[in-house]
Amino acid sequence: KPLRIDVFPSAPIADVSPLIFSGFIEHLGRCIYGGILPSTRTTFPYTPRNPCPQDQFVETPKELLTAEGFRKDVLEVIRDELKVPMMRWPGGNYVSSYHWEDGVGPKEQRKRRPELAWGFEESNEFGTDEFIAWCRQARCEPYICLNMGTGTLAEALHWVEYCNGTGDTYYANLRRRNAGRDEPHNVKYWGLGNEVWGPWQVGQQTAPDYAEKARRWAHAIKLIDPSVKLVACGETGLDQWDSTVLDVLVDKVDLHSIHLYTGFGPRDRSQQEKEYGRSVYGPDAAEYSLEIARGLINKARVAKQIQKPIKIAFDEWGVWDETVGTAENGLEQFYNFADALAMASWLNVFVRQSDLVDIACLAQSVNVISPLITSPTGVLKQTLYYPLYLFSNYMRGGTAVKVQIDSPVFTGETLPAWISSIKGPPRHLDVSAVLHGGTSLRIAEVEVHELWHPDVKVRNGWGKDEVTVRSSKSSWKSEWTFKEHSFTLLVLDI
Ligand code: AHR
Numbered sequence: 001k002p003l004r005i006d007v008f009p010s011a012p013i014a015d016v017s018p019l020i021f022s023g024f025i026e027h028l029g030r031c032i033y034g035g036i037l038p039s040t041r042t043t044f045p046y047t048p049r050n051p052c053p054q055d056q057f058v059e060t061p062k063e064l065l066t067a068e069g070f071r072k073d074v075l076e077v078i079r080d081e082l083k084v085p086m087m088r089w090p091g092g093n094y095v096s097s098y099h100w101e102d103g104v105g106p107k108e109q110r111k112r113r114p115e116l117a118w119g120f121e122e123s124n125e126f127g128t129d130e131f132i133a134w135c136r137q138a139r140c141e142p143y144i145c146l147n148m149g150t151g152t153l154a155e156a157l158h159w160v161e162y163c164n165g166t167g168d169t170y171y172a173n174l175r176r177r178n179a180g181r182d183e184p185h186n187v188k189y190w191g192l193g194n195e196v197w198g199p200w201q202v203g204q205q206t207a208p209d210y211a212e213k214a215r216r217w218a219h220a221i222k223l224i225d226p227s228v229k230l231v232a233c234g235e236t237g238l239d240q241w242d243s244t245v246l247d248v249l250v251d252k253v254d255l256h257s258i259h260l261y262t263g264f265g266p267r268d269r270s271q272q273e274k275e276y277g278r279s280v281y282g283p284d285a286a287e288y289s290l291e292i293a294r295g296l297i298n299k300a301r302v303a304k305q306i307q308k309p310i311k312i313a314f315d316e317w318g319v320w321d322e323t324v325g326t327a328e329n330g331l332e333q334f335y336n337f338a339d340a341l342a343m344a345s346w347l348n349v350f351v352r353q354s355d356l357v358d359i360a361c362l363a364q365s366v367n368v369i370s371p372l373i374t375s376p377t378g379v380l381k382q383t384l385y386y387p388l389y390l391f392s393n394y395m396r397g398g399t400a401v402k403v404q405i406d407s408p409v410f411t412g413e414t415l416p417a418w419i420s421s422i423k424g425p426p427r428h429l430d431v432s433a434v435l436h437g438g439t440s441l442r443i444a445e446v447e448v449h450e451l452w453h454p455d456v457k458v459r460n461g462w463g464k465d466e467v468t469v470r471s472s473k474s475s476w477k478s479e480w481t482f483k484e485h486s487f488t489l490l491v492l493d494i
Contacts, residue, residue, distance in 0.1 A: 002479065004406040007433045011402035014355035016434055020347075021392040022143070023084040023365035024316060026092035028118050029330020032126045035074055035366030035374055036134060038065060044375045047330030048120040058376040068133050073379045074366050079138045082385075083392050086141040086189070088315055088361045089131050093117035095194050096149030096202040100159045103127020104178050116202050118327050128162065129178050132185045141188065143315075143361070146217070148193030148210070148233070149203025153217050157224050163187040164225045189359075191315065192217060193233040195259060197241045207241045211248035218252040229254040231313045231359075236260050237293035243300075250300035250310060255358060258293060259316040260286050261369075262342055264323075276338050276456055277412035279319065280485075283345040284414065284426035286317070290353045311358035317346060318363045319384065331368045337467050337485075338456040340383035343371075344430075344487040347391040351432035354400035362388070375462070382460055383467040386451050390469065390489045394449075398434035405429050437494075443476040445493045452486035 025031050029047045033039050038060030046052035066072055078084045090098055097116045103124040110124040128144075135142045144163070146156045158171050163185040165172025176182055192214045196205050205213070210233065218230050230253045235241040237258040246256060262282025263275075290312065297310045319342050325333035350360050366372045371384035407429035414426060450470045458466045482488050 003408075003429055005429065005431050006404040008402040008404070009435050012435070013352065013400040013402060015399050016351055016354045016396055017358045018085045018396050019141075020314075020350040020354075020357055020360040021082070021084060021388075021396060022086035022088065022315075022359055022361040023078065023082075023140070024088040024092070024361040024363045025090075025365050026363075026368065027090050027094045027098070027115065027122055027126070028092060028364070028368050029327075029332060030367040030374070031330075031364055031370075033123070035368075035370075035372070036070060037126055037130075038069070038071055038376065044373070045329075045332070047328075047332065049118070049328050049330065060376045064377060066137060068130075068137070070134055070137065071374065074372065074374060075134070075138055077372060077379055077381075078140075078365060082388055083396075084138065084140055084365065086143050086359065086361070087131075087135055087138065087365065088143040088145060088191070091117065091145060091194055092316075092363075093194060093198075093201060095145045095147050096151075096196075098147050099151065099155065100128055100147075100162075101155075104129060104162070104174070117200075128159070128185070129175075132163075132179070132187075142185065143189035143191065143231075143359075144187050145191035145194050145315075148196055148205075148213070148217070149201060153220055156217060157220060160187075160190065160221055160224045160228065164228070188227065189229050189231065189313075190221065191231040191233065191257065191313075192253070195235075196233050197235050197239075207244035208248075211245045214245070214249055215252050218249065222252075231255040231257050231315065234258050234293070237289035237296075237312070242293060243296050246296050246300040246310075247303065250297070251304050251306050253310065255311050255313040256293065256297060257313045257315045258289060259363075260289060260314070261316070261318055261320040261322075261363070262286070262346070263319040263321050263339060277410060277414055279338050279342045280345065281410050281412075281414040281426040282319075282342055283349050284430075285423070286314075286346065287349045287353065288423045290314075290349070290356055294356050312353075312356050313359035313361075314350065314357055315359060315361040316363040317360055318369055319343060319346075320363070320369045325369045331364075332373065333369050334373075334459050335371075335382045335384050336457045336459050337383050337453045340387055340451060340467060341456075341485060341487055343384045344387035344391070344451070347387060347395070348430050348432040351391075351395055351400045351434060352403070378462075380460065380462055381465070383458075386467060386469050387487055390449055390451070390487075394489055394491055395432070395434045398436040401433050401435050403431050403433050405431055443492045443494050446474045446476055447491035447493070448472050448474050449489040449491070450483070450486060451488070452483045456485050
């Protein structure tokens with residue numbers, strides 16, 4: 001029996017925020033050193049925790065770098081192909097023991113520090129001014145996460161003053177000296193800590209303790225710069241932590257963050273057959289998290305009579321099998337075609353939830369659980385790259401509209417199973433729709449962009465692009481045949 005998709009152009013959800021295509025770079029593995037800057041110590045496939053023998057180290061040639069020393073290839077893919085509009089930095093777990101003053105000023109005077117989150121050493125060669133310089137080149141809005149682990153409020157205020165101060169004050173002048181320009185860095189988005197709830201975090205706190213502290217910080221930060229947007233540290237959107245934090249912070253912050261990854265592999269490797277379901281249908285649980293977070297936000301707004309909407313910053317999302325991408329290998333993971341389908345489903349979720357999700361930062365943008373893997377001289381586009389490319393290029397700048405799907409459901413195991421058992425199983429067909437321009441339905445022509453491979457386990461390798469987009473044109477049909485386990489993006493020229 002044919003399945004049915006109904007798209008309702010006259011039922012808008014909200015404009016799709018361009019910031020749902022944002023990224024994240026953390027001082028972890030080869031993300032910064034090897035991805036943003038060339039590595040000076042280790043060469044693919046080695047990582048800081050597993051360094052390469054001296055005689056195997058390959059330097060990145062100078063002509064592959066910008067005048068500032070950034071990798072041109074990564075910068076170009078992020079700016080010109082994926083069109084990433086915002087970048088979150090410096091962590092992640094890393095930020096919870098990061099002291100920003102270690103990373104500014106003359107490079108030869110910067111302190112080399114032990115790194116506590118991932119167990120390596122940090123040279124501090126890449127700090128605030130380098131991040132801003134990179135963002136300018138990449139045309140990304142900077143989004144800085146504050147250290148609420150070992151950091152103090154005074155330090156955070158100094159960081160905001162350093163970035164945004166326009167007066168004749170110490171840290172604003174320090175920035176002018178270091179960056180060699182008068183204009184402020186103008187960092188609008190600031191995160192109030194990272195995963196402060198996690199036992200792995202340096203400086204883990206309870207929800208009430210964190211919420212009270214973040215309230216004090218938010219108040220003070222808005223005194224230094226009332227124009228900033230503050231992001232509260234949430235958990236997965238449906239946890240008690242989210243509820244407590246929202247109740248206390250709803251009147252002090254602009255966004256509430258969520259972190260969720262799909263694709264966590266079974267620890268028992270004999271269960272690998274279940275990977276397809278866990279990976280591809282995992283984002284369904286993320287949508288449920290968002291629906292619950294929406295309720296928690298509105299509950300907190302009603303209690304405090306807050307008119308202004310609080311949006312979600314899904315500031316870490318992605319596909320990560322933590323038994324494969326480990327601290328030892330710098331969280332470098334090779335993705336298969338099924339993972340690309342999961343990626344498409346994740347992006348469908350953000351489009352469908354456009355009225356709630358303002359920011360989504362893919363974790364991470366290069367090398368670390370990323371669509372992009374670098375060698376000293378090139379970039380490998382993993383399977384994940386392609387759905388991201390299609391969504392970022394075709395689904396932004398429009399209005400998400402309601403879609404109704406009639407489809408059988410997936411009855412296998414998904415992750416986390418307990419969520420599925422309450423929510424109900426995910427459907428085989430997963431669809432989102434964006435309307436650009438008017439609502440006329442005279443369809444002239446259809447561009448068809450298809451992502452498919454007969455083997456869901458196939459991966460892209462160096463010089464071996466097994467998975468790429470196949471694009472063609474078609475006239476309009478009311479019946480379409482989609483290949484099994486495929487992703488198709490239809491652009492209707494109306
Ligand atoms: O993205 C990798 C890690 O995942 C981040 O450092 C942390 O915030 C999350 O647990």
